Amino acid sequence: MFNRILILAPHTDDGELGCGGTIAKFVDEGKEVHCVAFSIAEDSVPAGFPKDALLTEFSNAMKTLGLKEQNIRTFRYRVRHFTSFRQDILEDIVKLRNEINPDLVFVPSPNDIHQDHQVITAEGLRAFKKISILGYELPWNNIIFETRSFVKLNKTHIAKKIAALQCYKTQQHRSYLNEQFIWGLAKTRGTQFESDYAESFEILRILI
Template sequence: MLERLVDNRPALVLGAHPDDELGCGATINKLVESGVKVYHYYFSLCEQSLRDIGLPINQLKEECNSSRKILGIRLENCGNFEFPVRYFPSVRQDILEVLIKLKKEINPALVFTPNSNDIHQDHHCIYEETVRAFKHTSILGYELPWNTLTMNHDCLVIVNNDHMEKKLKASSCYKSQLHRNYSNTQFFESLARVRGVQANAVFAECFEVIRLFL
């Protein structure tokens, strides 16, 4: 069903930060496996956050590229921007203009973005500007529970064991984030099992339906 929604056009995954694609990592791998061209862009290298914990400022970028390869996203279909981490609301017009440019260049049938209830200022800004730029495109909001006070279970994408294996392997690329309590494979597997129970399956990922064109 998800593959038919794309209908031979690309899917675009948007994230505020390099590791946000993990919110839909298994679904990305499912789409790639089915032959869908997937693009991935994030909007900050998080250099200041890395400096704060004494790590090289390019570490997250390298970790993200490793994660992309595991999920099956071709690096020529990827990119990033260098907006200041935690200050996206102050540059939202610049972000909107970037998104409008991506829409013209890629013309995706489906866009993945943070969900509307994500309270991180950068994530919420990407959500709002995505809706503005892609208002005539189907949009699904992925789940990052540590920033989400409530989640609309509008869409559950069933994924298989291989898709989950890729997601868990991709999550292990982010060594710079191991100090965060959610940055471990057990967390991601447990969440996928909970969503799987809701979908009458073993594993699933949850999305908010923001816009849907059929």
């Protein structure tokens, strides 16, 4: 049903965290997958690492999932300041829409409370009015999350997701990068419809 997929990630690791297993599955199926990060979060890089470390880590993570280099892009909006650049971000998303012409787009859940994530979701909904959109899950930011759609995954897909996240050497202190947590959430979502593993998404718009 979907062959050209675009993941909009506010920050460099959001796409992998929210739908890394799904990305791995789509790549395995031969689909064209693009991922765009709107910030390389230079303000969030720990002391002792280069300020642009997340740029390299993002590229390595996406390649681990199987994305082609030309399908990996970044912008340099300052983390936690997206609200000041809403129109610029919208214009960037519209350019991506016109260039890539995706038939499925992933954005953070509308119930995500992070201010940057809210901007990407709102502007994504404006830009992709005639395209199917799913909202991905980042539980530490979600007050609520409606598990209304699922992508069935296997063990290899989750292993690739974890391998991609391990590329983020600067972020390994984050509790949500814990390998047991990632396996557990995938198992929980799979159990909801009697599958081994899955990732779940909120339905923002589906065109059939």
